[in-house]
Every structure is written in C-alpha cells, then in structure tokens.
Amino acid sequence: MQSAVVVFPGSNCDRDLVQAISAQSASACKMLWHKDTSLPRGLDILFIPGGFSFGDYLRCGAIAANSPIMESIIDFAHKGGFIIGICNGFQVLTEAALLKGTLLRNSGVNFICRQQSLIVTSNDSIMTKNFSKGEKLKLPIAHHDGNFFADEATINVLEQNEQVLFRYDNNPNGSKNDIAGIMSENHRIIGLMPHPERATDENLGSKDGTRIFQSLVECF
Template sequence: MVAILCFPGTNCERDMQYAYRDILGAPSQIIWHKQKTLPQGTKLVVIPGGFSYGDYLRSGAIARFSPIMQEVIAYARDGGLVLGICNGFQILTEAELLPGALKRNEGLCFISKPQTLEVCDTHNRFLSDYSCGATITLPIAHADGSYYADAKTLRAMEANGQILLRYSPNPNGSLEAIAGICNQEKNVFGLMPHPERAIEPLLGGVDGLAMLRSLL
C-alpha cells in the first residue's frame, strides 16, 4: 500500500496516485491530513507537491503539525520508507526528518520548467536503478526550492552519501546545487523536482519512473 498524504492546498496527490496505481500497478490511497493513522500494510508514504496551507508562515511549517504527521514521523523513525516531493520535501525538513531547509529562490521568482539533474549517489533505494553521474531531466515548479544547510551538515551529508541529486545548472541558488537528499538511514527521501510528471512519453519523458518504481 502506498499512502499519499493530502493537506489543504496539496495539488499533486492525484498525479502521484495515477503514477503508482495506474502506471506501476501498486495499491494506493489518498490520506487526508486529519487522519491519525496510516492504512494497514503501508509500505511507502508519499508527501506530494502543492502549497499546503497556502505556504503561509513558511512552506511546510504548518503542515508539519497536522495530525497525520505524528504517525509519519513515527513510521519513518521505525525505518518506514517516506518520499517528499517539492512541498513534501519542505514538510520533511520542517518535521526534522531531513536535514537543512528550503528557502526562497535566488531572484525571488517562481520557477517552472524542465530541469537537467545529475545523479550523485545510487547507494540507496530511491536511485538504485540509475547510474551514478547520469544526467536526467525532470520538471521543477517552486518558489521556495533553494536548499540550505550549514557547512558542518553539508560535509556530513557528503560523507554519508546523502546528497542524491544536483541541478545542472543551478536554477535557484541551492547550496552546492542540491536538488534531492536523503536522511542518514536512507529511508527518507526528499527532492524539489517532480518525478511523477515524467512517467510517460506523452509528458515529455520517463526519467522519473524508475525513482518511483524503486521504492515499491
């Protein structure tokens, strides 16, 4: 079972369900943020993109306190697989399941375009079907996607193989061009690009499909 969270303002939950249910054939369920438990048999939690709570206060800062997030935090700390995309990545950093923070893009503009990325580390479930150093293209659509962490955290992430994807070139001022990361235990993944928008030739490419498949 793939549990796909939905907050007020989420707008990619049905895209994600289509990817998992209709393309990859995995049972999936959309979970409203006020629920307090995950479905029985959940194997993967996905926090999709959008604008939870209108991005008021700070992107992801309010959603982090929704009832379902207490269950997600416990699930992740018990080794469960969690994937956060765009706003979901922001929520995971706010919940301290991933290090660092996402801040306003350099130039203060919303960016929406296909983006070239470099695969930096494949010793993890999320990118195990890719080759290290490979170049892929995924859509991005965000205003608060510039990744930040202090120098000590960045060094530790590099040493632990937690930096998974880098922009090429850097569109938003992210430190070290970081586009996607994981936690030290490598069961929680976050990225700003949208793999669910690159799963069919009709959408312009399939570079995101292996990411989603690999977590099943």
C-alpha cells in the first residue's frame, strides 16, 4: 500500500498515523508538507491527520483546505484516489467540499476526550470491509468541533446512498443521526471523527484501530 500523510502546521496525529500504517504495511508511509504542490507517483491512499491545523483559526480546517497542496489532493480525489481524513482531517475534507456537511461545535460546548463506542454502519468501504454491519468497536475521540451537521436533504442522501460509515453508540456531541464518519458518493473519500491510529495497542485502551489498518492494507 503506497500511502502518504499530509502535515499542516498544528497537525499532531501525523506520526501516530505513520506508526499505525507502518505496523501493517510493507511500504513506508510518506510524510508530505502542506506547501508541497504534488503527490508522490503511484499513491494508493492519502491521509489527512488529526490535530489543530493552523490553530483552528477562522474555522476548523478552513485554512488547511486552502493550502497549496489541496489542489493536487482535489485532483487526486477527482481521479478516484482514496483519501481518509481523521478528526481535523475530516474537518479539512468538508471545508474543501470533498465531503458533504460540516462539523459544528459539540452540543455540550466542551472538548471531549474519551473512549467511544461506535457502530459500523456500512462495511462497503476500505476501512470497514473486515467488519460486519452493526458491529461495535471502541475508538478514542478527542474533539471540540465534532458535531456533524448537514441540511435534511443532504442527510437523507447520505443515508440512502449508504454513505454513513460509523455512528456513535451514545451520541457524545449532538451529531445529526449520530453520525461519526461518512464517505463520498464513490465511497473512496472518508472522513471520521474517531481516531483509529490511537487504538493500535492494548496499552492504549483498544486495539480495534489495528483491524481498520489491516483492512486498508489488504485492499491494495
């Protein structure tokens, strides 16, 4: 699996991702800088990591979504490339209009950092193909703005096209329809608030993230 992680000023899950991928994949995961203007040749999958890109200034992910590397990321997306945005990466993908909706401030206003039970809503994705529909898993969440919002019509489209990937078991942040992760229409662009890269070792409280990375590697 040829993979790369984009690093923005303020990203803080980039190295965790590289570590989690390297544990499963024979090929090393490359790190790209937000000022790069091209992606590596032969890239299978691009990750946009969690963190606080550009200090969350203006709106979470908004400035990152307009950084130099985004032009080649959007091009990669239009050519059918696989992209996964985790937490802040999800926010970046919605701001770049590669995914529908947006992430609002948590309904309880507080930053939430805890293990979260999730329900696999679709297994028609590279992340969840080894899971069964309705299966529960545990991943950490750590966000202030994870309250997924889209208008009613958009939510209906996401539901009808099986674009909802994960739901929260017990909605922590006010997300519409308990949505924790979604996909693009072609299921190749994925955004999720929970952190699979932080759940790859028993010492971290859950190894459920490992299954996700194994699933990814098997796809390429």
